Amino acid sequence: MILSDFNLLSIRVLVPEIILICSALIILLLNLVVKRKETLAFTGLVGTLVSAYSSFKLYALSLSGSEFMGMFAFDGYSIFFKFIFYINIVLTIFISIRYISIEMASFGEYYALLLFATSGMMIMASATDLMVIYLGLELMALSTYILTGILRKQVRSGEAAIKYFLLGAFSSAFLLYGISLTYGLTGTTNLKEIAVAMETLNLLGSPVFLLGLIFFIVAFGFKIALVPFHMWAPDAYEGAPTSITAFMSVGPKAAGFAVLGRVFFEAFGSMHVQWSSILIPLSVLTMLVGSVTAIAQTNIKRMLAYSSIAHAGYALLGIITGTSEGLSSMMNYMLIYAFMNIGAFAVVIMLRSEGFMGEELSDYEGLAKTRPVASSLMLIFMFSLTGIPPTAGFIAKFYIFMSAINAGYTYLVIIAVIFSAVSAFFYLRVVMYMYMKEPKAEVVLSTSTAMNIALTVTVVSTLVIGVFPSALIELARMSLSGF
Amino acid sequence: MLPKLFFAYFAVVIVGTSILVITRKNPIHSVLWMLVLFVHIAALYLFLNAEFLAAIQIIIYAGAILVLFLFVIMLLNLKREEMEKRFQKQWPLGVFAGMVFIVFLVLILSQIVVFPQLGPYSIQAIQSEGNLMTVGKVLYTEYLLPFEITSVILLVAIIGAVVLAKRKVN
Numbered sequence: 001m002i003l004s005d006f007n008l009l010s011i012r013v014l015v016p017e018i019i020l021i022c023s024a025l026i027i028l029l030l031n032l033v034v035k036r037k038e039t040l041a042f043t044g045l046v047g048t049l050v051s052a053y054s055s056f057k058l059y060a061l062s063l064s065g066s067e068f069m070g071m072f073a074f075d076g077y078s079i080f081f082k083f084i085f086y087i088n089i090v091l092t093i094f095i096s097i098r099y100i101s102i103e104m105a106s107f108g109e110y111y112a113l114l115l116f117a118t119s120g121m122m123i124m125a126s127a128t129d130l131m132v133i134y135l136g137l138e139l140m141a142l143s144t145y146i147l148t149g150i151l152r153k154q155v156r157s158g159e160a161a162i163k164y165f166l167l168g169a170f171s172s173a174f175l176l177y178g179i180s181l182t183y184g185l186t187g188t189t190n191l192k193e194i195a196v197a198m199e200t201l202n203l204l205g206s207p208v209f210l211l212g213l214i215f216f217i218v219a220f221g222f223k224i225a226l227v228p229f230h231m232w233a234p235d236a237y238e239g240a241p242t243s244i245t246a247f248m249s250v251g252p253k254a255a256g257f258a259v260l261g262r263v264f265f266e267a268f269g270s271m272h273v274q275w276s277s278i279l280i281p282l283s284v285l286t287m288l289v290g291s292v293t294a295i296a297q298t299n300i301k302r303m304l305a306y307s308s309i310a311h312a313g314y315a316l317l318g319i320i321t322g323t324s325e326g327l328s329s330m331m332n333y334m335l336i337y338a339f340m341n342i343g344a345f346a347v348v349i350m351l352r353s354e355g356f357m358g359e360e361l362s363d364y365e366g367l368a369k370t371r372p373v374a375s376s377l378m379l380i381f382m383f384s385l386t387g388i389p390p391t392a393g394f395i396a397k398f399y400i401f402m403s404a405i406n407a408g409y410t411y412l413v414i415i416a417v418i419f420s421a422v423s424a425f426f427y428l429r430v431v432m433y434m435y436m437k438e439p440k441a442e443v444v445l446s447t448s449t450a451m452n453i454a455l456t457v458t459v460v461s462t463l464v465i466g467v468f469p470s471a472l473i474e475l476a477r478m479s480l481s482g483f
Numbered sequence: 484m485l486p487k488l489f490f491a492y493f494a495v496v497i498v499g500t501s502i503l504v505i506t507r508k509n510p511i512h513s514v515l516w517m518l519v520l521f522v523h524i525a526a527l528y529l530f531l532n533a534e535f536l537a538a539i540q541i542i543i544y545a546g547a548i549l550v551l552f553l554f555v556i557m558l559l560n561l562k563r564e565e566m567e568k569r570f571q572k573q574w575p576l577g578v579f580a581g582m583v584f585i586v587f588l589v590l591i592l593s594q595i596v597v598f599p600q601l602g603p604y605s606i607q608a609i610q611s612e613g614n615l616m617t618v619g620k621v622l623y624t625e626y627l628l629p630f631e632i633t634s635v636i637l638l639v640a641i642i643g644a645v646v647l648a649k650r651k652v653n
Contacts, residue, residue: 187598
C-alpha cells in the first residue's frame with residue numbers, strides 16, 4: 001500500500017541538491033591532499049555551476065506536483081529561490097578567497113560547509129512538507145552556526161556562534177511545537193493536505209490552530225530576523241567572518257522568506273486575515289527598530305546587520321498582501337537584495353588587510369580621495385540599499401510598495417516610506433564620510449581577481465536591474481505560474 | 484484509569500527532573516538527573532506502543548550520550564561553575580513570563596480537537612508485522628527523503644565538531 005507510490009525516477013528532482021552535497025564531499029576529501037586552498041574554492045564553484053545547470057535542465061522538463069510522497073516540489077517558485085542561493089554562494093566564494101587567508105581561517109571545510117548550507121536552503125525552498133522544511137532548515141542552520149564560529153582565534157567569532165546556536169535551537173523548538181500542533185489537528189504534515197483538512201474539519205476558528213500558526217511565525221521570524229526575534233542578528237553578523245556575514249544576511253533570509261511564502265500561501269491560505277494581522281505589527285516594528293537602531297552604530301558590520309533587519313521588514317510587505325503580485329515582488333526584492341548587500345560587504349571585506357580591521361565607520365573617512373574606485377562602488381551600493389533610482393534597490397522597493405498599495409495596505413506603505421527616509425541617514429552617512437571628510441591614514445585595499453569579478457557582477461547587476469527591470473519582474477511573475 | 488495514573492506519574496517526573504537538571508549547581512548532578520529524565524521519556528514511547536523507540540531512547544540517549552556528557556564534564560573540571568550563581572538576577576521575571584506562557588498554553592490546548600481519523604499503523608497492524616520492521620519499512624519508503632536529509636545533517640555536525648575543535652590553526 002505504501003510502496004506503490006514510491007518511484008525511483010523521483011530522485012531526478014533532487015539532482016541539484018545531490019550534486020551540491022557530492023561536491024562538498026569531494027572538497028572534504030581533496031582537503032586532505034591539496035595544499036592550495038584556492039583549488040577547493042574552484043571545486044566548490046564548479047560544483048555550484050554544475051548544480052545550477054542541472055536545475056536549469058530540470059526546469060526545462062517543466063515538472064509539476066510534488067515527488068517523494070508529496071514532500072518535494074520542483075516548481076518555478078523553488079527554482080527562482082534556488083538561483084538566488086546559487087548567486088549567493090558563487091559571490092560568497094569569490095569574496096572569500098583572499099579574505100579568509102588574511103583571517104587565517106583558510107580551511108577546506110569552509111567551502112564544504114558553504115555548499116552544505118546552500119543545499120539546506122534549496123531543500124527549504126522546494127519542501128512541501130513540514131518535516132522536510134524543518135530538516136532543510138536545520139541543515140542550513142547547523143552549517144551557518146559552524147561557519148560563524150570558524151575564526152577560532154577570535155573570541156567574538158566564538159561568542160557569535162554560541163549566541164546564534166542557542167537562540168537558533170530555541171526557535172527550532174518553536175517550529176517543532178508548531179508542527180506537532182498542526183499535525184495533531186490535521187493528521188498530516190503535507191502543506192496541501194493541511195489546507196484541505198482545514199476546510200473539511202472547519203479549523204478556521206480553532207485557537208489551537210492559530211497557536212500553531214503563531215509558532216511558525218516565531219520560528220521563521222527568527223530566521224529572517226524579524227523584530228522581536230532579531231536579538232541574535234547584530235552580534236552574529238558582527239562576530240562572524242565578514243564573508244559569512246554577507247552569505248547569511250542573504251541566503252538564510254531568502255530561504256526563510258521562501259518557506260514563509262509557501263507555508264502561508266499553500267497551507268494557511270484561507271487564514272490570510274489572521275496571519276496578516278500578526279505580521280503587520282511585526283513588519284512595522286522590524287522597519288522601526290532596524291532603521292532607528294542602525295543610526296547609532298559605529299561598526300559598519302553592525303550597521304549593515306540592522307539594515308538587513310529593516311530590509312526584512314520591507315520584504316515582509318510582499319507576504320502580507322497575500323496576493324501573487326506581492327509574492328513575486330518579494331522574490332524580486334530578495335534577488336536584488338542579494339546583489340546589493342553582497343556588493344556592500346565586498347567593499348567592507350576589501351578594507352580588511354593584515355593588521356587592519358577596517359570595520360569602523362571612521363575607517364571610511366576620506367576614502368574617496370585615496371581609493372576613488374572602491375568609494376564609488378560603495379556609493380552605488382549605499383544608494384541602492386537606500387532605494388534611490390536608478391539603482392536596483394529602488395526597483396525592489398517600488399514594486400513591493402506598489403503591490404501593497406494594490407492590496408489595499410496604503411497606510412503600511414506610508415510607514416515604510418517614512419522609515420526608508422530614516423534609513424537614508426545612515427546609508428548616506430557612509431557616503432558623507434567617504435566624500436566629505438579628509439583622509440586620516442592611507443588605507444590598503446586587499447584586492448584580487450576573484451574580488452574584482454564579484455564587485456563587477458554585483459555593481460553591474462545593481463545598475464542594469466535598476467535601469468531595465470522588466471525582464472526580472474516578468475521572470476518572477478512567470479515562475480509563480482501554477483503555484 | 485490505571486494508564487492515566489501511570490501517565491500522570493511519568494509526566495510529573497519528567498517536568499520535575501527537567502527543572503532539577505537546569506537548577507543544579509554541580510554539572511554532574513544535572514547530568515544524573517537528566518538520566519532519570521531520559522528513562523522516563525522512554526516510558527512515554529511505551530505508552531504509544533513504540534517499543535523500538537523506547538529501547539533506542541535508553542540505549543542511545545541514556546547510554547551513549549550521557550556517558551559522553553559525563554566524560555566532557557570531568558575533563559573540563561568545572562569547579563568555577565559551582566561557585567557562581569546558577570541564574571542571573573532577572574530570573575523571577577523569567578519564571579513569571581514562563582508561567583504566563585504556560586497558563587496561556589493550557590487555556591488554548593484544553594480546546595484541542597484531535598484529528599479524528601486514525602492512521603494505518605494501528606496496534607494490530609504493528610503487532611502482526613513487528614515494531615522494528617514497521618519502522619524500517621516506513622523510514623525507507625514513505626520517509627526516505629527526510630531520512631537521507633537527516634544523514635547529511637549528522638555529517639555536517641561531525642564536520643563542525645572537527646573544524647571547531649581541531650587544535651592546529653594554519
